[in-house]
Amino acid sequence: MESYFEFFYSSPNFEEIDAKSIRYITDKIIRKSDAALAVVLGGDTQTFEMKMEKWDELTHKLSSISGIIFLLAHTSSNKEVYNQANQSIQVLQRYGNGLSLNEELYKSLKKYSQSDDARWLKGYKKKFIKETIREFERNGFALVQQDRDTLRNIKDQLSDLANEFSRNIAEHQDQIIISEKDIEGLPEDYKNRHKMEDGMYKITLDSPSYRPFMRYAKNEKWRKELYIKYLNKGNPKNTDILIKTIALRNQMANLLGYKTYAQYVIEERMAKTPNTVWNFEEELTNKVKPKAEKDYKELLSITEGKNELKSWETGFYNNILLEKNYNLNAEEVKQYFELNNIFKGIFKICKDLFGIDFVKMYHHSVWHEDVIVYEVRKKHSVIGKMYLDLYPRANKYSHAACFGLVSGRETPRGYQTPHTALVCNFPPSTPNSPSLLSHEQVTTVFHEFGHGLHQLLTKSPLAAFAGTSVVRDFVEVPSQLFENWAWDYDILKEFALHHKTEEVLPKELFDKMIAARNVGSGLFTLQQILYGTYDLTLHDKYNPLTDESPNELFNRLQRQITLTAPVEGTDFPSAFGHLMGYAAGYYGYLWAKVYAEDMFSVFEKEGLLNPKVGKKYVDKVLSKGGSEEEMSQIKNFLGREPKQEAFLKSLGL
Ligand SMILES: [Zn+2]
Known part of the structure; x- marks a missing residue:
């Protein structure tokens, strides 16, 4: 890892990484960052290069090391490496938090931001200094010491509460x-697993147990029972935690000079103000x-014969509807x-559309024998690297995601090319069958690949703005x-192609997929x-101290917005883990x-x-990342103001 450390054009030699080298590299990057x-x-030269670019370089190196360690913390099959990586990530996160609370650093950058040199900056440079200072001030640096201590205390409480909330779920x-x-109604392999x-059969609230049951079980009474249990996850402990969290978030926002927490969060997003989001949700509902x-x-x-549908019935009847009226056999x-054909197909799309090639690299160092590496080239010059880690293993991250390993960045030695990894959990091949994906999984591949392209095709001079370093919404x-490319015949x-006969997907079958695509899309979107x-x-x-309870509020909104009534005996907010992570950002999707x-x-x-x-x-x-306002990027691409029509059409409206 030593040579990798000096410059990231190469890749780490994963075979050599053990717990000891991770500890070593963690210490070393912290020492280097301090230097x-x-x-x-230091230095009296107040130029963008000496201040801001150096700062960007520091965070880039730190995040490139963190990126690799973060990956290992989510994918390594070596128990010692896995544990050490998880510990090191915490150390590096704490170090990063320390930097964002470093007063000397804030003052130094603030001083530069007010200098003559900074005043004349334009474009991404101007944006970078403005956003860097704003981030420090959002962390409380514009406050007097006493308020800053209060803020720190609130933040500590909030992170403890968030952990507790998730743990309770x-x-x-x-x-x-x-x-x-x-x-009755469940497939044989499901029954075998639960017998x-x-x-007797034991059905739990874990996804692989819960979801098929809600979809296939013919017994309505048990579906209802399981549904109610599912919507009581985290209850009753989480109600109090939620109330405390909302109150503290309000207090924090007020302290920083915002009317509400939503205002604090949305200020730096595309939407800019809560009002914009309110209008968005309302207009869309209608x-x-x-x-x-x-x-x-x-x-x-x-x-x-039913004249009303309960929440525990929609999944079940939706499935019957697809089978009966749409005759679609998944x-x-x-x-x-x-699986291999899907990636071949995507590479071909990328070649035609963007003129880039994915060239498989044999004998390249990887963290597990399943992992494949591609060099990404454009007209013979290397522009990036993509790792594919596609099958499940013990201790591996269990969803699908695109992990950024190294971001692009302009350096004196040329452009640092980005490295990215798709980490997924698709069914592996067996002696009898290759790896076959449902069409939903195919769209997942396209989705994550879309994130990957954003990272790979970046040309941002600063790492802070490279690739997916854009606003959350x-x-x-x-x-x-x-994802749309996966829906075009x-x-x-x-x-x-059929894996046995190589016959092309029949048009009739595709037409059935399209017909079924928007079944329930309106209900889903309302939800x-x-x-x-x-x-x-x-x-x-919302004022948690004087208003209705979080659950009453949810039930009221459900009646107002959706077509199904709230179910007696449920407490959805306690089970809604995203309230912690998204915090006024759920609208973003x-x-x-x-x-x-x-x-x-x-x-x-x-x-x-x-x-x-x-x-x-x-x-x-794609090349811009965060170096330009995201709304301008959209308008520049469209050549006009954005509209909602295409989205509504995609729902089948
Ligand atoms: Zn995504």
């Missing part, structure tokens, strides 16, 4: 025990409702999506945009709007999707493989 910090602080265990006749010695009402009627029509679709634009027919509105209300228009669909309409019109549009997308958006 680099002295350079930023994760550790909450409950189940139903049912007999053979009550498990106990006495012949537009989506007709589709949701149509969905609801369609669901009712197959229930044979297993049949899977046969056309062999924009970061899901490139990923959701790229001309694209799919290039690589969706997302409910979550977003609830999160926003808690952080913008839908918000980004509206822009993603709008931008996709340009490709739809001019060609999904049109290199001109591809180039424009790279030039105006």
Whole structure:
């Protein structure tokens, strides 16, 4: 790891990494950062290069080492490496927190920001200094010492409360025990996995147990029972924690000069003000409702006689609807999506659209034998590296995500190329079958690959703005945009080949997939709007000490926004883990999707493989990262103001 440390063009030699070398490298990067910090602080030369670029260089080196260690903390199969990486990540996070609270550093950069040199800065340089100072001040540096101590204290309490909230959800265990006749509807392999010695079945609240049961179990009484238990995760402990959290977040925002916590959070996002988000949610509710009402009627029509649907019934009837009226067999679709073919297909799209090649690197150092490495080239020059770690293993991160390892950055020795890793959990091949993906998993691949492209195609001079270093309500634009390529027949027919016969995905089957695509899309979107509105209300228009309880508030909004009534005996807010992580930011996913669909309409019109549009997308958006306001990037690409039409159309409206 020593040579890697000096310069990141190379990659670490993963085979040589053990617990000891991780400890060593953690200590070393901290010592090096301290030395680099002295350079930023010292020196009388007040230039962007001496101050801001040095600061960017320091954080880039720190995050490049952290990136590798973070990856190992989520993927290593070596117990010692895994444990040490997890410890080191905490050490590095604490070190990073220390930097963001370093008063001497703040004063030094602030002084520079007020200098003559800084006053004439333009473009990304101006943006960088402005945002750096703002970040320090959002951490409390504009406050008097006493208030700063209070703020620190609030932050400590908040992070403890957030951990406790999540732990209460994760550790909450409950189940139903049912007999053979009550498990009717579930597939055999599910039954085998849940059968106990006495012949009864134990169904728990874990996803692989809960979700299929809600979808397939014919017994309505047990579905209801399990649903209520599921929506009591974290209850009753989390209600108090939530109330305390909201109160402290309010207090923190007030201390920093904001009216509400939402204002504090959204100020630095694309939306800028809570009001913009309120309007967004409201307008969308009105537009989506007709589709949701149509969905609801369609669901009712197959229930044979019901005139109302309860929350524990929608998943079940949705599944029947897909089978009966849309005749779509997910297993049949899977046969056309062999994992290697999917990646070949994506590489081909990237070649046509962006003129880049993914060249497989043999004998390249990796952290596990399953991992494959590609060098990314454009006209023979190397522009980045992508690792694929696609199959599940013990201790591995259990969802799908794109991990940034090294970000792009301009250096005196040339451009530091970005390195990225897709970490997923797709079914591995077996002696009888290659790795086959459901179409939902195929769109996941495209989604994560969209994040990967954002990182790989960056040209940002500063690491602070490279790749996915953009505001949170924009970061899901490139990923959701790229999902659309997985829904186009001309694209799919290039690589969706039956794994045995090599027959192309039949058009009739594809048409069925398209017909089923928007089944329930209105109901689903309303549910997302409910979550977003609830999160926003808690952080913008709610006083936990005097208003209704968090659960009463949720139930009221549910009645107002969605078509299904709240269920007696549930406490959704206690189980809603995202309230901690997103905190007034849940709206971001839908918000980004509206822009993603709008931008996709340009490709739809001019060609999904049109290199001109591809180039424009790279030039105006992907290459920029955060070096330009995200809204300007969107407008520059569209050549007009953004609109909602394409998004509504994508829902089937
Ligand atoms: Zn994403």
